[in-house]
Amino acid sequence: MPELPNLDRIDSLIVHELQQDARIPMRDLADRVGVAASTCSDRIGRLQARQVLTGFHAEVDLxxxxxxxxxxxxxxxxxxxxxxxxxxxxxxxxxxxxxxxxxxxxxxxxxxxxxxxxxxxxxxxxxxxxxxxxxxxxxxxxxxxxxxxxxxxxxxxxxx
CATH class of the missing domain: 3.30.70.920 (Lrp/AsnC effector binding domain/regulation of amino acid metabolism (RAM) domain)
Structure with a gap:
């Protein structure tokens, strides 16, 4: 069984918010999860490096x-x-x-x-x-x- 990614509360909030709106400005995202924008940006980079976040997508009306x-x-x-x-x-x-x-x-x-x-x-x-x-x-x-x-x-x- 693959190992589950170890997400703390902040990482979980970041992933949740990005799933709701991947275009949210970094400052707004940081405010929502309660960290500085630079911290939020660093965490997103680590989530991408760990392949928890694999892309950002536009939803299309077929x-x-x-x-x-x-x-x-x-x-x-x-x-x-x-x-x-x-x-x-x-x-x-x-x-x-x-x-x-x-x-x-x-x-x-x-x-x-x-x-x-x-x-x-x-x-x-x-x-x-x-x-x-x-x-x-x-x-x-x-x-x-x-x-x-x-x-x-x-x-x-x-x-x-």
Whole structure:
């Protein structure tokens, strides 16, 4: 089991606040967590060096970008080997329709989060782009009606 990062209360507050708003000015972030801005900046640098913070991202509204249909696509591939898994993951991430790739255990090998302009494009993606791959032996898809996610991971320092 991987070792959990040892986060104190200040580090936990910094991570929590950055998950809420990664563009918060350093001075405001420092005020919220109760340290000097230089201390806050140093702690962020250490959190990045320890790979607790791995990036800062912009959240995008997919329908505003013309991708109003989202689907989850489960795929099985054969032969199941590490090189085939690695190639399929790489190739799937290169497809413009694919937003995320999950490698799974169990009945399905992959879960692809797909975003497309309409159902016709989803159909084309499934029939022409996905099923034409020789390693894909089976797939099934579910259209996403709504999606919610937590903006921040809670209880980072293990506090109750």
């Amino acid at each position: 329908p505003a970008l013309g991708r109003s249909v989202q689907a989850m696509v489960f795929a099985q591939i054969r032969p199941l080997s590490q090189p085939i898994i690695d190639r399929f993951r790489r190739d799937a991430l290169a497809m413009p329709e694919v937003m995320a790739v999950f490698v799974l255990a169990g009945g399905d090998d992959f879960l692809l989060h797909v975003a497309v302009p309409d159902v016709a494009r989803l159909h084309t993606f499934l029939v022409e782009d996905l099923s034409s791959r020789k390693e894909v032996v089976q797939f099934r898809s579910s259209i996403v009606f709504d999606h919610s996610r937590k903006r921040a991971i809670e209880n980072l320092a293990g506090d109750q």
